[in-house]
Amino acid sequence: MNWIITMVGAATVMFILRDVFHTLWHPTRHGGLSRMVMTGLWRLASRLSPSRRAAGLAGPLGMVAVVAMWACGVAVGWALVYWPHMPYGFSFARGLDPTEHSTPVDALYISLVTLATLGLGDIAPTAGWLRIVAPLEALVGFALLTATVSWVLGIYPALTRRRALALRLSHLRRAHLTEESLDTASAVALIDGLAADIARVHVDFLQYAESYYFHDGLGNTSLAHTIDYAAELGQSVRATGHAAARNSAAVLTIALEDLAAVLDQRFLHTGGSMQEIFRAYARDHNSRGPA
Structure with a gap:
């Protein structure tokens, strides 16, 4: 019986470490437990505050909870x-x-002290x-602290890139570009730059899936608010x-389609077209759309 409890404990540790690995280090996976926590807080925030005031806390609180x-x-x-x-x-x-x-309780005390x-x-x-296992827990505790710091330092630059892209699209929308201004060689650099920025955001959603649950507000820094203009610009x-x-x-259109695909596969699950996915993205982030 004693060894059964020990094996259950070892399985619990391995299950948590697997979730840590898939959340922080696997480039295309999202840990199951962390996803449940982040998604649950996101949905709870939307229900508690339809105006999305609470949504701004969902991402940071979700990371703390994870x-x-x-x-x-x-x-x-x-x-x-x-x-x-x-003993x-x-x-x-x-x-x-x-x-x-x-x-x-004493066993938990030893574990917390070691972690x-x-x-x-006082108890060794x-x-x-056990003299081998206990230092391994200390190493896991140190690695978990380091990984958490790296996670925070990685996810906020991803948010910055997303919000910068949203702001750039807002600037372009307000500039009211005409077909004559787009029918030039300078339009090539503009569109190529947008496609590259969208590709980077695509990678961020793959690498840092938790960044989806950070609310960007309802203004011009919200990608859900401005991404539709990128598709309109490409058509023009x-x-x-x-x-x-x-x-x-x-x-640019292909980059947008790939972005829509990762949004739908990982978060929205609409099975619709690119335009339908972007509308669902806007609804999920409570975007009011262009003025």
């Missing part, structure tokens, strides 16, 4: 590994009665294999007589 879930899961898993082997596999400081300090790399030493493993350029500009517009 990290807390990972830490608690690892701590509980390792506690299940330690508990069946207490005989551990040494206790003077003044501690081993029979009174061998409860599940946080505090090393208090003495069994050979394709109607011109400039061959190079038409080729660039074709590339």
